[in-house]
């Protein structure tokens with residue numbers, strides 16, 4: 198009896214770990230494009246509009262001398278802007294923005 202009681206917290210912990218893992222997996226399977234769009238508008242658009250000199254924050258993604266050549270580049274670039282500028286995005290948010298940018302602008306397979 199005592200034996201089982203002592204294992205209960207462990208079992209509970211196991212359930213929590215599984216639940217968190219499950220959430221993460223489902224977040225990766227279906228990126229939240231609406232969330233990605235919101236983040237782009239709130240955190241990325243204004244600076245890109247200014248720094249690119251286009252006055253339009255979308256155009257940095259469609260400029261002819263784009264630094265981004267494939268999906269991996271895109272993820273790296275998003276991660277770079279995120280960490281360099283300390284925007285403090287969660288990995289899920291980063292994935293959402295990358296997915297949104299790809300769907301909207303880059304259209305890599």
Ligand code: HEC
Nearest residue numbers: 240241244245248257258263264265274275278282284294
């Ligand atoms: C403080 C300014 C600033 C912020 C904020 C910023 N960026 Fe950038 N970003 C830049 C600059 C400057 C470049 C161009 C870098 C270069 O040409 O090497 C760039 C380039 C990029 C590119 C590559 C564009 C291309 O096709 O060449 C991507 C993708 C990108 N940023 C994603 C993001 C995302 C996503 C966010 C928000 C989560 C973000 N950035 C926030 C300054 C910023």
